[in-house]
Amino acid sequence: MFEWSDEHLAIRDAIRSFVDNEVVPNIDALEHEGVPPYEVIRKMYRTFGMDEMARESFKRALERKIAGETGRPERRGGDNSAAMTLIPIIELCRHCPGIVTSMGVSTGLAGGTIMKGGTPEQMERWGLDLMTMDKIGAWAITEPDSGSDALGGMRTTARPDGDEWILNGSKTYITNGPYADTIVLYAKLDDGSEDDPRKREVLTFVLDKGMEGLVQSAPMRKMGLKSSPTGELFLSDVRVGVDRLLGGRKDPSRSKSEGRESAKENFVTERAGVAAMSLGVIEECLALSIDYAKSRVLWGKPIAQHQLIQLKLAKMEVARLNVQNLVFRHIEMSSAGKTPTLAEASAMKLYSAQAASEVAMEAVQLFGGNGYIAEYRVEQLARDAKVFQIYAGTDEIQITHIARDLLA
């Protein structure tokens, strides 16, 4: 794959038109007035039949789960599901990466975790509504004292009490946290043993908004990604039954690393998603920069005629081509039924996130004083792109995952 197919372009054009009509006119409300992005996302799902596709996909996944099938479903040649997922991400990120973050966390992380690790009953109870965006999901792993060290340094505890667990602790930087209907929450087993707390078992629970002892904070103020609500969660003696333990009743045969694996399984998916997000930001910054360089006249000629401006544009184009090739590779692999290794996904995310951040900052520089003004849009994209180097694993964490694989 070296270019988008006619069908891909048709999907792109349809989404682009939707973004122009439904997102762009509301960008100030989404970015600066605290309007949550969920209604726009739901409208997109209904408009393009993504909700119906999610229901069909859910039905197949449930049937596989009931039949005891594990692993990824067999894919047919020419499967377009990866492209159909990534193209909306790219197009939305040209204007509003925050929408994608809220959508991706709800369906990919919260919904995806339940679909992979949940029992059939849990899939039906929580998974379907998340996959269709009828309900909003949050995925709660990060804590005030542990970001990159989330699994080892986790302090939120799950204390067994008969057939139930009692959850205590807090989570922070939780996307959709303030509004989530369903929360996938990770907690350390606290069964009174003398084991090293860093090595204790991590359990995964599913919580509902409004449960006694659960408090969801108001949205936090952030540098960028303002259209994606981020918050804190506080758990004070939240009592949960086995029906909320992901995977159901604890069984001695189940691996003690299951909770950790559940968290790690999401890394590949979200890192590929960040590459697509980066491509959207890069494409838009490059397009805006070319237009501006051609129309902005200084010393009697367009700034595009100055070689230092040309250098910036050329570097942006190199980044665009490289990131697009990474996205194409991911689509091609997915179409062939293959999944990138964690190291490959990390390399893809590391390069793409840095490229997006650099391109967006260079776009601000190319625009000069106008680049610092919101009206010219590149400042928002620059603020938004910075988080690509931080969430879904910081640049530094990506490097460790790549190096670990190389040196194994």
Next chain:
Amino acid sequence: MNVVVCVKQIPDPAAPQSLEPSTNTLDRSGKLILDDSDAYGVEMALQLVDKAGSGEVTLVSMAPNGEVAGLRTALAMGAAKAILVSDDALKGTDALGTAKVLAAAIKRTEFDLVLAATESSDGYTGTVPVQIAELLGLPSITFAKSVTIDGSTVKVDRQTEAGYDEVTAPLPAVVTVTAGVVEPRYPSFKGIMAAKSKPVDQVTAADLGFSAGDVGAAGSGQTIFAVADAEARSAGEIVVDEGDGAQRIVSFLEGLKVI
């Protein structure tokens, strides 16, 4: 309820355009897209068929080089199939020739109603639909802002400068729709993927019974001798508010006799 929709595939208005120097007609050799004004007819047709509970929407189009990109967009919206007339012999065909070709293509289908836009976004003659109606011997109603079917009759609210006329005609009929008739849907992802396997019957002028000289530049009754740039708009007047801005604007509008 079977509805035929005449759709035009035009050069992308957002892309740079050029004229063919020998004919002064628009260069249509590049990729073409569905004329935005035709999306309303397609949507109206889909809604009428849906309401009737049976039947299908067929697209009819004439375009060079076997171009189907615009047709795929309308098929993705939900149309069932298309007839595309594409033939080098059609190059230079005028509005009446186009109507003859489209009418001949429409005759290959079973239809209750023919819909078209009031005019295309590139040629703007606005004459083809009524010419098709005349060639097919059917009644025509133009500028529909709403279309309903009542048994064997089509009821149309026809937009006028003063308001609208309520008009009816027996089916089959030809109706042109305005951009206000319905809001076109976005094609769903499934619709886009399904569109590539929907049938497009590509035919030539000869397949429709035309001989050389009937259509194309040779059969055209019109010649474009020259194309000139539209006269540039004169610069507006900038009113700097020095405390009397409102009064000056009122005086300006009074001068135009609009207030």
